[in-house]
Amino acid sequence: MVRIGPDDWREFRAVRLAALADAPGAFGARHSEWADATEERWRRRLTDVPFTVVARGVDGPVGVVSGVASGESGESVELISMWVAPGERGTGLAGRLIALVVDWARDGGRRTGLMVRDDNLGAIRAYTRAGFVDHGVPDDWPATEPAERRMWHEGTPARPRP
Template sequence: MVDVEIVQVGPDEWREFREVRLASLADAPGAFGARHADWVEATEDRWRQRLTDVPCTFLARSDAGTVGVVSGALSEDGVELISMWVAPSHRGTGLTGRLVARVVAWAGALGRDTHLMVRDDNPAAIRAYEKAGFTDLGVPEGWPDDAPLERRMRHAGS
């Protein structure tokens, strides 16, 4: 396995978070609710606020730089796993599972379930989440006809 350190970050690490978040939005524009153009010119205050509003963010660091990110946002029904991304150079190394496990553990320490939404047309992500212990609950009822289909998944241990 590639030597990667996973660390939880906050507002003071906004520059490193900015770098990896912009890389993720450029690499996989259809996978996120945000767009690269929405964030590329964001101010320091906006980046810091994102890391304050979303209380759980982990970065994966290697000799190659920051190669992964995942966040956990508090929601009415638990913790929503969001902003999951691993650099192409580190896909297939188990890093996705390690990052996901950190958010699931964080949610568990709060006594909360973990859930996520994933694009229906991203079978690789769906498989990775299933491997990490999530159950596919399908597309929620009443999903808008004009929106790309997304599947809701819930962590089996939650």
């Protein structure tokens, strides 16, 4: 696993497009919104989101996760864009990726939160194993949008860092 930045935009593009194609309902973005994105847009995403880690397999990237400061004054970190390739699911890779974001947040004195689709049971299980607690769907969640649950990390990562 390696932390990447703007110069790694090609690798990020490959894993992000794979994630958006594999799990279109799990992300706020759509594959069609990014498929023809310019190099500048990919680089900007990796600049605007300061913590992105890619898990590399033999044939290329097999997982990704990002963290970004959130809250009014950046007092917390939002875990975003989490994805593990289907062939890597069940290997503990998700837990290792999650732990990297939690540790990055903790190193900055911040807690980690995330939003996850209510119907994404595999992701909810992975986050729960990693120490996240489900706080339910926010009361003000729009009725016209698929429900998303708020989860906050309230323990130590379930899996050790690599």
